[in-house]
Amino acid sequence: MTPEQFLDLAIDVSFALVMASVALGFYRIVRGPSFGDRVVSLDMLTVSIMGFCGLFAIFSDDTAFLDVAVVLALVGFLTTLALARFAERRRARPEESE
Amino acid sequence: MTEIAAGLLVLTGAVFSLIASIGLIRMPDIFTRMHASTKAGVLGSSLILIAAGVVIGDGGTWARIVVAIFFLLLTAPIGAHMIGRASLDEHHRPRHK
Numbered sequence: 001m002t003p004e005q006f007l008d009l010a011i012d013v014s015f016a017l018v019m020a021s022v023a024l025g026f027y028r029i030v031r032g033p034s035f036g037d038r039v040v041s042l043d044m045l046t047v048s049i050m051g052f053c054g055l056f057a058i059f060s061d062d063t064a065f066l067d068v069a070v071v072l073a074l075v076g077f078l079t080t081l082a083l084a085r086f087a088e089r090r091r092a093r094p095e096e097s098e
Numbered sequence: 099m100t101e102i103a104a105g106l107l108v109l110t111g112a113v114f115s116l117i118a119s120i121g122l123i124r125m126p127d128i129f130t131r132m133h134a135s136t137k138a139g140v141l142g143s144s145l146i147l148i149a150a151g152v153v154i155g156d157g158g159t160w161a162r163i164v165v166a167i168f169f170l171l172l173t174a175p176i177g178a179h180m181i182g183r184a185s186l187d188e189h190h191r192p193r194h195k
Contacts, residue, residue, distance in 0.1 A: 003101035007153070010105035014112035014146070021112075024119035028131075036128045036185030043177055044122055044135035047170065048115050051143035054150040054163075055108065063154060066162045069147065073169040080177035087184040 011059050018055060021048045035090075039083045046076030104152045111145030114138050128185050129192045136178045140170050 001009075025048060028041040050069045057065040121134020144167045151163040 007101040007105045017112035021115040021119035047139040051146040054146040077173035084180035
């Protein structure tokens with residue numbers, strides 16, 4: 001097996017593993033008993049999809065997907081922050097929560 | 099040689115991503131789930147991004163990868179800390195066992 005074939009095989013296997021990780025994250029979002037579980041799962045999903053962007057950058061030999069990964073890191077951080085603030089405020093006013 | 103190193107990095111990173119999501123499924127409460135997903139997930143994605151840098155390998159690519167990993171390492175603990183603080187009330191306490 002040449003090194004190029006090994007890299008192609010490794011990328012194929014890694015696509016499968018990362019997609020399995022994303023699927024398990026979706027399972028936790030659907031099941032998640034509390035709001036915080038869903039936020040944690042969404043955070044991990046963002047990080048996994050960043051890994052997927054890196055894989056696709058190698059696969060297609062196109063560095064534009066790395067820019068997507070940088071932007072995704074920033075947007076994912078802001079999402080987590082906003083949802084955590086929202087959960088805190090929702091708890092502070094229990095008469096307005098469901 | 100470069101291809102073999104990149105392939106090993108990619109495989110290790112993907113396995114760490116999978117371990118993070120398995121921890122997210124199997125752990126008993128939100129604080130342990132956070133512990134699994136943040137640390138293993140960030141390590142897995144960072145390894146895959148480093149592999150992309152090893153394969154493509156010019157300066158601009160490395161700069162973008164270093165920025166992405168830096169943001170990841172900077173923001174993951176802050177986000178996890180805020181979620182943990184938000185979900186810490188009388189119903190959600192860390193388990194002592």
